[in-house]
Amino acid sequence: MADTPVEYIQHHLSNLTFGKHPEMGWMLAEKSSQAAEMGFWAIHVDTLLWSVLMGVLFLFVFKKAANKATAGVPGGLQNFVEMCVEFVEGMVKETFHGKNPVIAPLALTIFVWIFLMNSLKWLPVDWIPELAMATGLVNYFKIVPTTDPNATFGLSLGVFFLIIFYSIKVKGGLGFIKELSFTPFNHWIFIPFNLFLEILGLLTKPISLALRLFGNMYAGEVVFILIALTFGAGWIMGLLGLGMQWIWAVFHLLVIPLQAFIFMVLTIVYLSAAHEDH
Amino acid sequence: MNMNLTILGQSIAFALFVWFCMKFVWPPISAAMRERQKKIAEGLDSASRAQRDLELAQQKASETLREAKEQSAQILEQANKRANLMIEEAKEKAREDGERLIESAKAEITQEINRAKDELRSQISSLIVQGAEQILERSVDEKAHSELVDKLAKQL
Numbered sequence: 001m002a003d004t005p006v007e008y009i010q011h012h013l014s015n016l017t018f019g020k021h022p023e024m025g026w027m028l029a030e031k032s033s034q035a036a037e038m039g040f041w042a043i044h045v046d047t048l049l050w051s052v053l054m055g056v057l058f059l060f061v062f063k064k065a066a067n068k069a070t071a072g073v074p075g076g077l078q079n080f081v082e083m084c085v086e087f088v089e090g091m092v093k094e095t096f097h098g099k100n101p102v103i104a105p106l107a108l109t110i111f112v113w114i115f116l117m118n119s120l121k122w123l124p125v126d127w128i129p130e131l132a133m134a135t136g137l138v139n140y141f142k143i144v145p146t147t148d149p150n151a152t153f154g155l156s157l158g159v160f161f162l163i164i165f166y167s168i169k170v171k172g173g174l175g176f177i178k179e180l181s182f183t184p185f186n187h188w189i190f191i192p193f194n195l196f197l198e199i200l201g202l203l204t205k206p207i208s209l210a211l212r213l214f215g216n217m218y219a220g221e222v223v224f225i226l227i228a229l230t231f232g233a234g235w236i237m238g239l240l241g242l243g244m245q246w247i248w249a250v251f252h253l254l255v256i257p258l259q260a261f262i263f264m265v266l267t268i269v270y271l272s273a274a275h276e277d278h
Numbered sequence: 279m280n281m282n283l284t285i286l287g288q289s290i291a292f293a294l295f296v297w298f299c300m301k302f303v304w305p306p307i308s309a310a311m312r313e314r315q316k317k318i319a320e321g322l323d324s325a326s327r328a329q330r331d332l333e334l335a336q337q338k339a340s341e342t343l344r345e346a347k348e349q350s351a352q353i354l355e356q357a358n359k360r361a362n363l364m365i366e367e368a369k370e371k372a373r374e375d376g377e378r379l380i381e382s383a384k385a386e387i388t389q390e391i392n393r394a395k396d397e398l399r400s401q402i403s404s405l406i407v408q409g410a411e412q413i414l415e416r417s418v419d420e421k422a423h424s425e426l427v428d429k430l431a432k433q434l
Contacts, residue, residue: 015280015284017280017282019282019283035280036280038280038282039280039282040281040282040283041282041283042280042282042283042284043282043283043284043287044282044284047284047288048284048287048288048291051288051291052291055291055295058295059295059298059299059303062299062303062307063298063302063303065307066302066303066304066305066306066307067306069306069307069309069310070310071310071313071314071316071317072314074310074314078307078310081307082307082310082311085304085307085308085311086311089308101300102296102300104304104308105296105299105300105303105304106296106299106300108299108303108304109292109295109296109299113292113295145288148284149281150281150282150284150285150288151284151285151288153281153285153288154284154285154286154287154288154289154291154292155288155289155292157285157289158289158292158293158296161289
């Protein structure tokens with residue numbers, strides 16, 4: 001445990017970074033300054049570990065249900081999985097008016113995966129990091145992947161790639177460029193202006209997707225950490241903190257699924273727009 | 279908060295998860311749901327069909343019943359008619375028989391009367407001859423006179 005509140009907070013907001021330090025070679029960063037010095041060629045081990053764990057958990061559970069999927073009377077797990085699938089399918093059908101077998105599974109993956117990653121926030125902020133540090137192997141351990149902008153941008157980049165891919169696939173390379181050049185003002189004089197506007201709009205999509213999710217999760221996490229600070233400040237403050245922790249966790253019953261849902265819906269909307277030929 | 283290679287790692291993980299979901303998770307679940315939907319639809323369909331069949335059967339049964347009733351009524355009516363006819367025929371026959379009997383009886387009576395008349399006539403003629411014999415007190419040639427008496431008797 002760090003000494004001052006500032007250090008405590010900073011500690012909780014730092015990722016476990018593995019990378020090539022300019023002076024010390026390949027290593028796990030022991031201080032945040034070292035992590036910063038590693039630059040781009042480093043990875044956040046905790047972010048990747050937990051996001052992959054959650055993704056595997058999602059696929060494991062759903063695959064298990066899929067293996068035993070029957071058209072007869074469904075069991076509990078199948079019921080749950082079908083509920084998710086039906087919910088996502090409904091959203092896709094409502095929003096996406098075309099035929100693309102990728103969209104629905106993509107939306108399902110986004111929704112459940114982000115939900116699971118977000119839901120790690122319900123675990124009290126000290127439990128797993130303390131456990132990990134108790135092993136003596138690591139100095140930092142941040143378990144909620146969506147509070148790491150790398151994770152959210154990683155997701156939104158995937159979506160961005162799909163937007164570009166389907167825009168070009170549906171409209172053709174030339175058609176896509178034409179669309180960028182001639183909307184919203186359909187005149188050749190406005191081509192530079194249109195291009196500026198449309199490319200800006202295009203770039204805004206992944207950035208807003210990633211920042212929205214990251215911002216919500218990060219802010220929530222900071223509040224959880226602030227609340228956790230009270231546990232070290234005597235009985236009264238500790239009890240107060242417990243109450244606040246509970247209230248904040250209940251509030252996240254709303255925030256966590258909502259952010260997952262928004263990310264999914266916006267992805268569907270963006271891809272739907274990419275499929276529309278003007 | 280450093281942006282680094284994690285972003286790429288995350289993108290790759292994302293792509294892999296989506297691929298796996300699309301390949302191995304979504305299709306069986308979706309297929310099972312479609313199939314159940316179909317099954318339920320078929321079940322409902324067959325239920326409504328059975329209902330319709332039942333209605334049809336009921337309709338048919340009542341129709342058959344009605345026909346049977348009609349037929350029995352017809353048969354009864356026919357039987358009644360036939361019975362009436364037979365009675366009429368029997369009456370007619372009885373009447374005819376009676377009439378014939380009366381006729382023959384009448385004929386017999388007339389015959390009887392005629393015979394009686396003939397007998398009377400012959401007796402009368404013999405009486406007349408006897409009377410005449412007594413009157414004349416002599417025997418007459420019976421043969422010659424009987425012709426005469428016969429003529430007389432016929433005129434009676």
